[in-house]
Amino acid sequence: MATITDTKRRDFLKLAATATGGLFIGFGWSSCDSPKVKVLSTDEILAQAKNFNAYLSISPTGDVVIYSPNPELGQNIKTSFPMVVAEELDADWSKVRVLQANLDTEKYDRQLTGGSGAMPHSWERLRKAGATARHLLVAAAAKTWQVSAEEITVENGVISHKGSSKKGHFGEFVAEASTMTAPEDVKLKEKKDFKIIGTPVKNVDSKDMYTGKPLFGLDFYREGMVNAMIQRPPFGMKIKAVDESAARAVPGVSDVVVIGNSVAVVGEKTWPLMKAKKLLRVEYEPDGSVESTADHDRLFQQLLATGKADVKRKDGNVDAAFKSAAQVVTAEYQCPFLAHSPMEPENFFAHVQGDKVELVGPTQTPDRARQDTAQLLGIPPENVTVQITRLGGGFGRRLRTDFALEAAQISQATGKPVKVTWSREDELTGGAYRPAVRYRFEAALDAEGNMIGYKLRGVGMNAGNSTRENNFPSGAVDNVLIESIDHKSSITTNAWRAPITNFLAYAEQSFLDEVALAAKKDPVQFRLDLLQRAKTNPVGELGYDVDRMIGVVKTAAEKSNWGKNPDVQQGFSVYFSHRSYVAQVADIVMENNTPTLKKITAVTDCGMVINPTGANHQVRGGIVDGMGHAMYGNLTFENGLPKQRNFDTYRLIRLKEVPEIDVHYVDSGFDPTGLGEPALPPTGGAIANAIFKATGRRLRSQPFIEQKEFSDIRLEIRRA
Template sequence: MSPKKNDQHFSRRDFMKATSLAGGGLLIGFTLFESCKPGAEPAIDLASLNYNDFNAFIKIADNGAVTIFSPNPEIGQGVKTSMPMIIAEELDVNWEDVFVVQAPLDAKNYDRQVAGGSQSIRHGWEPLRKTGATARQMLVNAAAAQWGVDPSECTSSRGVITNSKGETLTYGDVVNQAAGMEIPEDVKLKSVRDFHIIGQEIPNVDIDEIITGKPLFGLDYKKEGMFYACVARPPAFGQTLDAVDDSEARAISGVQDVVRFGDKVAVIATDTWTAMKGKKALKLSWKSDAALESTEDHHKILTGLLDGKSFETLRKDGNVKKAFSSADFVLERTYESPFLPHNCMEPMNFYADVTSEKIHLVGPIQTPKGTAERVAQVLEREVGDIHLEMTRQGGGFGRRLYGDFVLEAAEISNLSGKPVQVVFSREDDMADGIYRPAIKYRIAASVKDGEVTGYHLKEAAINSNMYGLIPNFFPAGALENYQVDVAKFDSKITTGAWRAPYTNFLAFAEQSFFDELAEMMETDRIQLRLDLLDKVKGTTDDRIQYSPERMQKVIRTAVDKSGWGKAPDGVYQGFSAYYCHNSHVAEVADVVIEDGAPVVKRVVCVVDCGIVVNPLGARNQVEGGVIDGIGHAMYGDFAFSNGAPQSLNFDGYRMIRIKDVPKVETHFIKNTESPTGLGEPTLPPAGAALANAIKAATGKRLYNQPFITELKDLRIPEKEIIG
């Protein structure tokens, strides 16, 4: 069984637009993804459209230069490079002749101008290819008309069109004529074997600007006459603003205004330092109407939920109670993870200039369309009044899905009448986060006559509302008796998506559990997984998204590439395999003992994500995901006391450091399947591979994150767990 293909249907007339450029050349506009809506009204006067009227487009100049506007937010996942690569491939030009520009928000033309869920390339694959191929065919048709031959007698290659006589024309030679030609309904896409851009290692299109410090990121944005705002927010979740004394803040030279909105107070100044200084000078009093939450409370609450009976059942196959009652033995384990902040390198920030005529927004946001709609609602304006430009983002990891900082900027500008950029300090970023929720999982499995007969997963979470496809991931479909139950506690602490939502911890829990289950069964841990996957083959259950065949291949490849079972003395290995974001991943971690402490030296990661568009960028994503997964599983901890975060900067919050980072070996399964997700899938299995390797090295089974807390029980004197 293979993962389901995208159920997307595209009309050429719906997503293609073409017009001549005033200075000569061809402009191809296209609407992408699910926004290619049947019945969408085409523009009446295409010649009057300017660049901002398209959500993304190709611009071809009469000298042959090609500009491709990249529509999706760039948060470091590489779509500003890889999405234009797909267009350029089918357009059949030299990558050296391509210029890439970030497109602004255009909610009119398509829905998925989003960076989230590792879905940009997966959803864009077909429409991006068709857009490039359609432009190429228009250029070929123009050349054929100029020669007076049938287009079938012409071929294109690297921006040059050739006829059967060997005569040639460049794209620049025919681009003006092509602009007036009819858009073809049916175009032929390239064969994978003919790709010359896709599959090549293409450097990030912004790399020169990044390493030379050119303005790219939200914090780089400058505009004449703009001001800066820092915001005082409740110091604890559950508190509200009672009284404000801003006299000392207003007396500081450079402070322009102090604005109260809701339970927040903004200090507006001529520069960020003065705004921060003014914020510290505010005298604020806070109140709370109920008891404030602490980490100890959450431990008890989550345990109570697991022990209780108030669950929502997300999937129930067979009868797990019956399977457990007749089993030779039942293994049950509980796993716990803390809240986690996102800690993007670039703290939250956004620029807003609200006037009676327009709302101009600029900055780093993963969800520009939804955020613009929220701004319009809060300010009681029309969405059409908003022009939102996206900058490159210094990290997102899910935090920039939520536009709270954009709303702050818009409200402050609206109230003050000034163009402002809201800037979070690192302390603001950690104290007013939208955190990964604290979660506990309880997993139980029954074994009868050497076979796994039942599996029961219970989740208890803080504010959990994104269960998604988790109940249909492995081992769903492999067992006759299978059940997934969830329960949540509604907290005032804000929570949301954090890189690879929920699977980031669930993968550790489940894959650690399977290793321990194999030990109890006295069977091979790899074979246990392979045997369960065999049982999924041929299923007609449409809920199952993963492919057992593809999962087995990444497992076997990881076993081979890592030298599983053949490690030299003193090297202990741990295995993990997981499917999420439409991709299949297997990882093996190598751990040694140095000075009495386990040290992770190497992680071998095998990924099946379909066609790899840009191997250079893809490896960066794989390695980053593995390192992120290891770092947060090992060190990430975030506590609350009376509703207030207890860590406000990196002196009190441990992240992985350069000396902790293992060597990551990446292997991609080569196939011709359409691309799937890559920004997140390698993070979830990393923690389990490490935990299973630590078990092999120390004999200690880990059940809670961060691991460093549990490893203190080993009584390693004055020795950090490092990589």
């Protein structure tokens, strides 16, 4: 049994109490003392629950209610969090109900969704929540039956004593348990004894989603609220003049409001507002650089050649290595801006009443929404409440708070509760995008084909650091130089699923295949040789676990029958991001002289898999996302506006274009690590490398379908 010491126990227990005989355990996520439990009424418990970030409640019927604190956007955290609590509690999963918690920063220190970090952060805390409740219930049963607690067993919500044949469900002991003080230490299960964790469990919201119950921000409605839609300026422009007369004349429009650099039309229904917005006559003037894609292409070339860069990593003597090289391989890779394209466009509700604000909607960062709103309106943050709805996708777009601030501004200006809704055109033209990036790679090889030098120079548009300088192959090469240039653009950018690595992985892994080809080595063995070097004689800092990466590489080669079928052309890719390791192999078969993508084999080491159903959805979803954007996605600009304004011109992957996906996991013995993002980065590289193997065409830019190297390739997708 694992033991949790008091220093970590203090992060957990808030209170345990009875309410009409029920046990209530609230658990905070920053430090707190474990008080003697007290009795609360049902109304008091509801009042507490409204403000708690997460809690566990057991009713006299034996039903268990678990509040999930983190925003749910499809990453399955609302199901997997409760599974962990229920496991240590030994609950009957059929009697577990899950509710979304609202924002409470006093009792929760990471109430956000981003960076695939929710489960790694909360894993132990959640286990302690269930284990502490179980301990109290067992102690209560032991006292009631006058037996030793060590002789009691718990299974599926039933507490039993074999010697006396006594048994009862949780609800029978909650009154007694609520009078007890939680222990200083609590024992956790050995992983081998898990019964819920590791089993396939359906999404707890499935039924509500299937039956159309209100869950998402777009579903939210408040009696007396008005709706608003907004005309936003092109990037690099500001309002010069507004003629709102035609918009105001549309029946159903109650107001037109200028907020900052945007114009909002307000009314009861959204359809009249969409018509009115098109009738706004807004004149703009430059307010900085008004950019076009053609300008970016020229700028990339210039900055790669002569731009001043930040040195992110320098190992050995790079100049000497390249000067002595028997062969030098050089290539450049480029990616475009991309929209996040969540199925549910941005929306948010706000009600400003004096110095108090109520916010409701889909946000990945509820506390950031609160803080930004408070700063905007000049009020204390504690005067802003945030109710979190389920998110219809986010992929990083909802880390920002612009849509929440718009709602707050309009509510303040109109004196009414307001719901702001973005159209699909708004989402594509007024969003914050994945930054466009260009990379130059250089590799120095000795006479035996060993890589003795490696250089990477990245240029990004508002990308920050466009490299991951401590990722593979850093640490496996004696002489390394990694540099980054960040160009400030008027086009707003944002974290996009697997930030930076979503494209960098494709570029790095494609380039490593180019180097392996020049070295006359098998691509998989070439990577394994580098990893072995990093393991036995690492150079500088390693930002990755060599053994875990070797594990997924070897397993992917085995599961895909790498190199064993001469009729199958395969491309390999492996990447580490967000604490997890994913290797992928793409299989292409030539059919009637047409390359046909048959299958992608994916092997993931994300530590322990909590829920195979949810995990498979994340891996497959990441692969589909990675493939779709590598193949088709492109956002180009002209005079500060995207040329692609809806899905008729902004191409997304279609269902018929998804190949067979074969998913496997490596159990490395680690606690759970990230899974919402890591499967996306390797996908583009695996497909591009397979296309090269099948056609001899090297794809160095995305989207693939727009490259001249791809122009006469008709890539078919066929499921087995």
